[in-house]
Amino acid sequence: GNSVTQMEGPVTLSEEAFLTINCTYTATGYPSLFWYVQYPGEGLQLLLKATKADDKGSNKGFEATYRKETTSFHLEKGSVQVSDSAVYFCALIEDYKLSFGAGTTVTVRA
């Protein structure tokens, strides 16, 4: 079946540092890939997505590229802010079902 593995946390960074969260997947076919973010006390929000190989999703300074050859969808941001502190989830979709990674908690210190 489909599955997603993402980098374990927690991750603690200083402001303006570079952030990478690794995500790899196992799937039949080529599913759409997503990154969701959950800020403290809120629900999950779609951060970005990519629907086919070599697509790059981007939003709020975050980027991720759909790499078919390495079955990866790593999340990156060049300069994080305190407001980026959250839990980040990598996910893929099969029909209407999302399969999520375990989540990575990111804390950015001023």
Next chain:
Amino acid sequence: NAGVMQNPRHLVRRRGQEARLRCSPMKGHSHVYWYRQLPEEGLKFMVYLQKENIIDESGMPKERFSAEFPKEGPSILRIQQVVRGDSAAYFCASSPAGTANEKLFFGSGTQLSVL
């Protein structure tokens, strides 16, 4: 336009009691999905409902768990005779159509603790 509303935010039950978790979808959304997040794991799909219909319950345990989405009112996830292993965060999501895209929105979740 309020988002997906889940209540309660925290629910404590003793073993053997019943737990009822509520989810009010966003206005205009007729599709509801329930996910469960066990400690240290990702969210797992449980059930997909449209108004008055269960479309897919393949992720829901066969016993003690049930879900409904009546014509009027919120969607309810019901867990009978709770056990400690049911302790988890339960998330609800809604969409206007049966797909996950920019129009799929999640609630803040209900944290169920079974003593």
